[in-house]
Structures are given as structure tokens and as C-alpha cells.
Amino acid sequence: MVLNIPGGEFLTGSLDVISQSLTIPVLVILLVIVIISIITLGGIIAEYTSRKKVPIGTIRDLIYDINLSESIDGLKNIISKAKIPNSQKKVLIEIASAESLGVNSREALARKLFEFEEEKTMETLKKTDIITRIGPTLGLMGTLIPMGPGLAALGAGDINTLANSLTVAFNTTIVGIGSGALCYFIGKIRSSWYDRYLSDLDALIDSVLDYMDK
Template identity: 45%
Template sequence: MIIQGTESLTTLLHIISESLLTPVIIILVAFVVIVLLALGSFINEKFTRKVIKSDELQELIRNLSNSGSVEEMKVLVNNSNLFESQKNDLIKIINNYDIKSGARKALASKILEEEETKFIKKTSLTDILIRTGPVLGLLGTLIPLGPGLSSLGTGDINTLAQALIVAFDTTVVGVGVGALAYVISKYRKIWYEDDLATTDTVAEVIIENLNKLNY
């Protein structure tokens, strides 16, 4: 009785395992499309990014620190080589010159947190692919090996060969997806962390100068 129950459970597990192969392959194909689109976006971003140079940033900080009015600070920010998103965040801080210094600093922190959240969302998809790609590749490797090894016992070499082909293909695709996603996420995080650090530095200079101007 116990043996029959165990056989039934084993058969059920086998059916479930076999039924997962097609969805795994479909998802892996979808992952390939997604990671290729992400790679295209990454390459485009790589060659279109124009990060503000160190000497330009130093000059901007010096000019902001010595500026004598809110309007002058806005002009300096808008005329700088910062990204548009950075300019928008800094202008928001400047536009709130009429609130207390503590509230202004809290607002700046909130604005920077929102910008960081945007960056996290931009890398979240590739972060997911880093882990799920190889996992699905492993599933695609193990699932067909069961029937393949079973066929080996009956001398059916063709079925085993087909199972091994599927196993190797899914492994390569899964690992490849994970590797590409890792490279994309890694470089983007470096870029975005640098952007946030730049925005944070300029924001601190702006807040300090607003305090100095008694706003």
C-alpha cells in the first residue's frame, strides 16, 4: 500500500516536472528578448551619456556658492552640463527657498530618495534576470534528463541525444541571460550612483548658499 502510494506520488511529480519544460523554454526565450532589448538600451545610454566633467562641476559649485540670488542660482543650474533630471531636482530645491532651512533640507533628502528609487526601478528588471536566468537554465537542464536517462535503459539513444541537446541549450541560454543582465546592471548602478552623488553634492551647496543668503 505504501509502495503504491509512493509510486503514485512519484508519477505525479514526474508529470509536473515534464509539464514545466515547455513553460521554462518559453520564459527563457522571452528572457532572451528582454535582455537583448535591455542591451540595446544600455549601449544607447552608454554612447549618449554626457556626464559633467570634474572641472565643470567644480566651477558650478564655486559659482553657486558665490551666487547672490535665487534667480542667479537657477540660471547657473540650467546652463550647466548636468542631466535634465538632475537640473529638475535642483530647481525644485531652489524654488523652495522661502521655507525654513530644516524643511528645505528634508525636502532635498526626499527628492534625492525619489531619484534613487527611479534608478533602482531601472535596474530591477536586469537584477531579476541575473538570478532567474540561470535558475531557469538549470531547470531546463534537469527536466529533460529524466526521460533521457530512462530511454538510455531501453537503448533509445536518439531520445537521450535530444534530451541532452535541450539540456545544454537551456543551460547556455540561462547563463548567457544572467551574464548579460549582470553586466548591464553593474555598469548602470555605477553610473546612477555617481549621478546621485553629484546631485547630492550640488544640492548641499545650494542649501548652504540659501542659508547664507538668509532665505
């Protein structure tokens, strides 16, 4: 529909060109999102099979063992033999090795190491969070963009063009919403894993610092 104002035909024509020019980029990005979603799904399956599950009892016993350690070397030995992820062992041993630092400096180091681990988990979650948000949005764009030519074709009696436009619209909707839902599910699972990982690490760091401050 052309606006009944001076320059209305130019404005509507420009908007039509802009919206239609977005068709290919939207479709390409949706295909990329699908590929990333499939790779992410494979990644979380591999992560689940290789993930070291640490019961709360293991963390409790390790805190007691740390507190009863007789020396720094004994502390490091207890940590190295603990049934916890290697990334946690690395952080704890680095803190235990900082006995030459003052209390405040040691706490600052521990806080920085913990923040680094937290940043790593957030970086992993960020990928799925982005797809969760933009997947449905791009799916909606891919739905609406072909509807313009499709409705115009319907007015002209061109059923084939209308059918092609509707096919593109439905396919992009399914792909966008499906990718977003899959990545939302993956993000929730990983978030629960990482929250537990960081909670355990925080407790163990406090235990090591408490021992070294004696």
C-alpha cells in the same frame, strides 16, 4: 525508480508529472529572458551614446559658482546653464525655488527629491538584477527536467529521444547562463553610472541648501 513504500508509485509519478509539466513554462520564460536581455543591451548602448559625461571639475566649478551666486534668480540661472543632466537641473531648480519654505521643510523636500531619483535608478537596475538571478536558475531547471525522460530512454535503448533531451538540456543551460552573465555585466556598468550620478546630485543639493541657509 519507484519508492518501495505504500503509495511510492503514486508519489514518484506525481513528481514526474509536475517536473515535466514545467518544461514548456521554463522554455517560454527563457525565450522571454533572451528577448529582454537583447533589448536591454540595445538600451545600454543607446544610453551610453546619449549619456552626458560630467567631469569632476565641472561639479567642483558649479559648487563654487553656486556658493558665489548673488541672488536666487542668479542661482537658478547658473544651474540652468550648467553642463549637467537635465534631471539634475530640474531637482536643483525646484529646491532653489523653495525659498519660502523653512530650513527643515526645504531639507525635507530636497531629501524627498533625491530619494525619488534614487528610486528611479533602482527601478532600472532591478530588471537586470532579476534576470541575473533567475536566468541561471531557469537554465539549470531546463537542463535537469529533460534528463529524466532522456535517462529513461537510454535504459530502453532509444538513442533519438536521449539525443533530443540532451540537446534541450544544453541549449537551456547556455541560454540561462548567457542571459544571466550579460545582464550582470549590464547591471554593473549601469550601477557605476548611477552611483556617480547620485553622488554628484547629492553634492550639488548640499551646495544649494548651504547657499539658501545663509
